Amino acid sequence: MESRLRVHGHPIQPMLVTFPFGLFVSVVVFDLTDLAGGPEFLGEVGYWTVVAALVAAALAAGAGMIDLWDVPDGRTRRTAVTFNLVNTAMAVLFVFVCLVRSGTPDRGVTGVLVAVELLALSVGAVGVWIGGTLVRRFDPPRGEAGTLDTLRSGFESAGEPLGQLRRG
Numbered sequence: 046m047e048s049r050l051r052v053h054g055h056p057i058q059p060m061l062v063t064f065p066f067g068l069f070v071s072v073v074v075f076d077l078t079d080l081a082g083g084p085e086f087l088g089e090v091g092y093w094t095v096v097a098a099l100v101a102a103a104l105a106a107g108a109g110m111i112d113l114w115d116v117p118d119g120r121t122r123r124t125a126v127t128f129n130l131v132n133t134a135m136a137v138l139f140v141f142v143c144l145v146r147s148g149t150p151d152r153g154v155t156g157v158l159v160a161v162e163l164l165a166l167s168v169g170a171v172g173v174w175i176g177g178t179l180v181r182r183f184d185p186p187r188g189e190a191g192t193l194d195t196l197r198s199g200f201e202s203a204g205e206p207l208g209q210l211r212r213g
Contacts, residue, residue: 058112059180061105062132066169068098069139073162076154085151092152095143102136121182128179131172138165 075091109129116122142161146152 058105058108059176061101061108062173062176065098065102065105065136066173068094068101069135069162069166069169072098072139073159073166076159076162079154080156080159085153088146088151088153091154092143092146095139095146099136099139099143102132102139106132106136121179124175124182125179128172128175131168131175135165135169135172138162138168 072091072094075087079087113125116125138161142158
């Protein structure tokens, strides 16, 4: 199965998934620091980071839905659907956190909300593991990254013969 959305021969959706997950981890770091007595603005930063992560998650989910269209029936499709559902569950938990925080004047966080965020990250970690299995199944490594042959094949698969590359 080839992903419909590709950049230089690489599927986009696995790249997009890293942004919301990284932002969600950042939210937890900001919020834990805020709870531990850090500067007051960290609560606000954590809130807006949740908002940015949810936008990134929506973009990744859109790319995932396009890729899901071409997944053949069977075990692989069930794994892809599970991957999307797990990531959706993580995002829903963070939507809950975002909605609760939007009602507070300082957008601060409580211990209960941090617990929900940690639960959401745990769910997201399962999604990362499932996503890794899907990437290995659909886009196996093309060779060892340190060899000249791998570099040559990577450029040639991107449509540029190695002999025609410009040197910088």
